[in-house]
Amino acid sequence: MKNINVKRMVEEEDDDETSSFPVSPTGQYFTSSVMSISVICVLESEIPIDDSCTVTLLKDVFIPINPRFSSIMVKDKNGVKQWEKVEVKHKDHINVPIFPQGKSKEFYDNCFNEYMTKIAMEQFPQSRPLWEIHIFKYPTTKSAGNLVFKLHHSLGDGFSLMGALLSCLQRADNPSLPLTFPSFTSNNNNNNNNNNNHNLESDYKKRFCTNVVQRVSGVVNTSLDFGWSLMKSTNLEDERTTIRSGDEGVEFRPIDITTMEFSLDHLKEIKSNLKVTINDVICGVLFLGVRLYMEETKYDQKNANSTALVLLNTRNIAGYKSVKEMLQPKNESKWGNQFAFLHVSLPKIDKEESSTNPLSFVFKAQDVIQRKRNSAAVILTGKLLDTLQKYRGPEVTAKYIHNTLKNSSMTISNMIGPVEKMALANHPVKSLYFMVVGVPEVKFNFDVLTM
DSSP: OOOEEEEEEEOOOOOOSSSEEEOOHHHHHTBSSSOBOEEEEEEEESSOOOOTTHHHHIIIIIGGGOGGGGEEEEEOTTSOEEEEEOOOOGGGGEEOOOOOSSOOHHHHHHHHHHHHHHHHHOOOOTTSOSEEEEEEOSOOSSOSEEEEEEEEGGGOOHHHHHHHHHTTOEESSOTTSOOOOOOSSOOOOOOOTTOTTOOHHHHHHHHHHHHHHHHHHHHHHHHHHHHHHHHHTTTOOOOOBTTBOOOTTGGGSOOOOOOOOOOHHHHHHHHHHHTOOHHHHHHHHHHHHHHHHHHHHOGGGTTOOOEEEEEEEOOOOSSOOOHHHHTSTTOTTOSSOEEEEEEEEOOOOOTTHHHHOTTHHHHHHHHHHHHHHTOOHHHHHHHHHHHHHHHHOHHHHHHHHHHHHHTSSEEEEEEEOOSSOEEETTEEEEEEEEEEEOOSSOSEEEEEEEO
């Protein structure tokens, strides 16, 4: 049986302009003694980077986006973490590494990879706001320069942080126009409205039976998913494989960053032909790729029991909102950490399946993810985290989340990028990608940006 569960983290926090405001429970989890997770976003520039306006951009555009960008995390007299506003020393957050001049692009590729490993492993100083930028001015085989944002995950989730970053960017073709994004909603419509001779009574009976079946299966799925969640977060670990070492402290080891581009038009073509979602296609590709990697590196492990944590945005929205909208107290797309962990068992790879019918993995991904739609495990798990937070405190809750990550083999997150070509301060952006660093035990992080 394919196993699936959802672990939800929702942050509700009223940011204002006062000198201090509370850190959300999720923010406390991400800055606990057992876990410190950050997000790194890389903008590849088409032209050499001119950093003369960096301080001005930070002061006038980036920092005003959210009070957390000008706050540090402190504890009050009761030991509860608070955001406390401070004066930002902009230059303390700007890093420009120096390397030998006049070397080859391949040389600077290695320099950039080593530098990324270095900053991914470093912890933020607690004496200043939890973000920094790195300006890599040397040309690589992929770009004329790289601008790297590193932000602590306690500042917000991918949706919030991506919204903040994109608010600093403009359209390359016309900076006066806003960036636009594809709709999050599906446009598949399989309803046949032209059949005027159908039997209404028969249709009603079918809908009634379908609702009964869905309710019963929902109860079963919820019980299975929530039980599976408890086991995966306590003592049930994935097998040790080439994608999961099982060793302690993996989050403190050097990392390798690899980027790969897929044609969005091709993904959409597969989506339309198979009548699935873009997420189904992406997960199917990743699942098949991982299984083939496991088969290639150690054949007897190709179908080992492995799970992936798929991160989902839990906001009830149809697309990105402006930062101003996200900061409104009653807005559905509220700033913060509002996401779910979808715990998915990697589908098994059948004999000759990868060569004869690789698209079958898209359907496998669809099957395993659709079970989540008929399960209330996300609600139960959210209640469990709230209960742990209330009676045991944030450290115990963080340990529970840490174990959930530790016992899995990989994570997958997906963000939607803009339709138009982007620019930052008149620097055309060739590509943009992001990654989550500091995740315990997970050897493979797949962070997908669709543009």
